[in-house]
Amino acid sequence: MRNKRNSLIHLIYFSRVVLTADPAGRVRQVNDIARQAQKKNEFSVITSFLILEQNHFLQVLEGERMSVQDTFARISNDPRHRDVHIIEWREITKREFVTSFTTATRTPANEGLFQKANLSPMLQRGTPKAAAVYALARALQADTLAKQGIDHLFV
Template identity: 40%
Template sequence: MHSLIYVSSVRAEFGPAELETLTAQAARKNARREITGMLAFNGKSFMQLLEGEQNQIEALVEKISKDPRHRDLIVIRRRDIEVRECPDWTMRSFVVPLDRAGDAKRFSMALPDGFDLDTRLLFTSFGSLVRQQPKV
């Protein structure tokens, strides 16, 4: 089995409603392919974990890289795994940033118990990035 984490930037306006639709569609398609994972969205970027058979994961990432909602997709981790980190999630999404006291702890606690420490740190760090708005 294979695990992959990527980050990408959002090309256009994308909000909670679009994220909910995307997550529902991905969950249905991933269930057919026996892919599990999660998606974090911070208003500007995505970070996603995908788990499954390597050929399925690589084909999906190739498709995502061509999706008009994404740009600058970068794979930050690939590895073979024995056990899935989120076996019960065909796809689950989280909206971040974690910019208030206690947000990072609540977010980390919402992640699956099976998350490796490095995966938990990657997602919590991504969620804690606060994007500064340009001054007008």
């Protein structure tokens, strides 16, 4: 049996985005977040999926309990996030996400997946459901992998 300190967990949170309104500047800022997070997550052996929806970040983090706690503490103190809220924290038996850091935003190509998740009303009320965030992240990952010709993962 695994030690509780080292058990594998996933954490889902959402926060309000504190980024520039300028579209080009916003892309640069998100790319900077991705570059920094990927390095830190690789070092901490964390897998994650970040969704940028409207003016919110929604993210699933997976990894050993202490690594996820440390990563979430860093995120909570990051000035690019405001009103950070955990919506789910639980032990898992295996990882569902394959990379240290993946990000997705709504595009015409994935509009149907975002519409199916129906997160907009939940975000406006400040009550996104973990199941909806998790399902959207999994669907976006599957869509991305399918476009790369990968149809099955052994995670």
